[in-house]
Amino acid sequence: MSLTRTDNSPEIPDQESLLRRLADLSRDAQILHNGEDGACLYANPAARQLFSRLASPLAPTDWVTYTQTLRRHGEIRFRRSVTLRDGGTIRLEIHDFFLATASGGVIASTLRNINHRHRLVSARAAQRQRLEMVLGALDEGITVQNRQLRILYQNPAHIAKQGDHRGDYCYRAYQGLDAPCPGCLVVKSFEDGEAHSRQTQAMTENGTFHMEVLSLPVHTANGEVEAVMEVVRNITPHKLAEESLKETERLRSQFITTAAHELSTPVTAIVGYSELLTAPPQELQLTQEQKEEFSRLIHDKAQFLAETIDKLFDLSRIDRGAPLPLFLTEFDLCTQLSQSLRHVELLFPSHCFTLIIPSNPLYVTADPSQVARLLENLLHNAVLFSANNSEVTLELTPHQDEVVISISDEGCGMNETQRQRAFEPFYRGHTKDTDSGGLGLGLSICHQIITAHSGSIALISEVDAGTQVFVTLPRHTLPPT
Structure with missing residues (x-):
């Protein structure tokens, strides 16, 4: 052809x-x-x-x-x-x-x-630089991975925590595996194009680390998933706050039960003894000694009720965050310590008390009624959590601009958790073998009194080795502004 x-x-x-x-x-x-x-x-x-x-x-x-x-x-x-x-x-x-x-x-x-293309490339480079600056400033660990789960990008926070693994497969770099982790969120985002999240935790040398992991797909203009951004957020503070809130609610519930019991017991005693005192003579013959004893018991129970109601008012003030009202005056702190200790000695004759104070008067400007309440609360605690015939020591040490009051006992002491939570409202950290009742407000009220006086309170305690509480007060408390 x-x-x-x-x-x-x-x-x-x-x-x-x-x-x-x-x-x-x-x-x-x-x-x-x-x-x-x-x-x-x-x-x-x-x-x-x-x-x-x-x-x-x-x-x-x-x-x-x-x-x-x-x-x-x-x-x-x-x-x-x-x-x-x-x-x-x-x-x-x-x-x-x-x-x-x-x-x-x-x-x-x-x-x-190619001016237009050059501008687009420059704009994209500038946009990428700005994005990396934003991601670099975040505390969350961030990676970007492709479909093969190879790490394309890590922000500085992630590198600081996990090391630089750009170019590596994520499952191999972080888990030492040869295949993606079961339930991998990045794989899910590639499969369905949706964002996913889950919460997990890990044990570290500083305790439990709570985190939230999010996978965010990055789409192209035609809707294809080009990459997935994985964000690891530290939610430990939120978890701790959540657990603290739950614990506070539990303690509140426990407080209501305890308060009901604390109020009903003396009321029952008052009603019972008053019925005996008012019974017709033909029904019940009481000796004068019995009448005096019943009257004293009614007075003691009524006094206990008054103190409990005062604590409930204190609780209301703590909840509102209202400051403690102070009526400042100058008084001899040595005399106040002597009176407070004498009052506790009369209530608890089964304990041995020691008072160590300067030989001369020590004048301070404070609220004497609140200081007396502080001392009696701390002395009551020292007695209630120590055995009969054990020693309780109250000591006053003057310094140039402040005074230090210490109360030490030979009681059951506290463990680390109890020491850290001792000043929380409602907290009653002792076991059923050492629990002496109460509303769990004593030390938190003491803390409020000290704070109102611009002072400080701290304690040293060991299990079965006793507790020592240190109260520091300025010699002259300034009135609140």
Whole structure:
């Protein structure tokens, strides 16, 4: 079979003519150069318009060398910024290739204005830089992973905690596994394109570390999941606050039960003894000694009720965050300590008490009734949590601008948890073997009294080795402003 050209067949254009036609169809600037000396053979309309705007020509300074290089490589591609006559600049992508022709050769050049693309790339780079700055400032650990779960990005917080594993597979870097972890949230986000989260915890040398893990898919313009961002948030403070709130509610509930019991017991005794005292003589004959004993018991129970109600008012004030009202006056603290200790001695004759105070009066400016209440609360605690015949010591030590009161006992003592929570409202940290009742408000009220006087309170305690409480008061408490 042979091909024979007829007179009606269209004329086949030569290579240069074909290149010119193709150049006219292009939106980019297209130029044909002589392959020997670089002379311009043809420029399409886009090229002529571009040249009319240029401040200086684009031709290489040494066409011979450039042509030889182009012949060896076949094509050369580069980018260049050029100045326009109006003073502006544009960025061009230039693609030259050599085409052998019957006349020796042609250099075809394509010049593409990539200003818009360059601006987009620069804007994207700036946006990425800003995003990395934001992610870098966060405390949460953040990684970005591709479909193979290879780590593309880690923010500084994540690197500081987990080490730099960019380029590694996450399951291998963090878990030492050869396959993704079961239930991996990143895998789920790649599968369904949705965000996922879960809470987990880990044991560290500082205790339990609670965290929330979130997987956030990154979508392309057509909706495909291109990558997944994994965020690890430290929620330990929130968990501790949540647990503390639950514990506070539990203690409140326990307090209500205890308060009901503490109030009902003396009320029952008061009603019972008063009924005996008011019974008709023909029904019940009481001796004078019995009447006095019942009257004393009624008085003691009523006094206990009054003290309990005072504590309930204190609780209300603590809940509201209201300051403790103070009535400041100057008084001898040595006398106050002696009176408080004497009162406790009468109530608890089964204990041995020691008072150590300066020989001379020690005057302070404070609220004497609140200081007395503070001392009696602390002395009561020392007695209630120590055995009969054990020693309780009350000591006063003066300093230049303050005084230190210490109360020490030989009682059951406290463990670490009990020491840390001793001043919390409602907290009653002793076991059923050492629990002596009460509302769990004594030490928290003491703390409030000390705070109102701008002082401090601390304790040292060991299990089965007793407790020592230190109260520091300024010599002159300033009235609240």
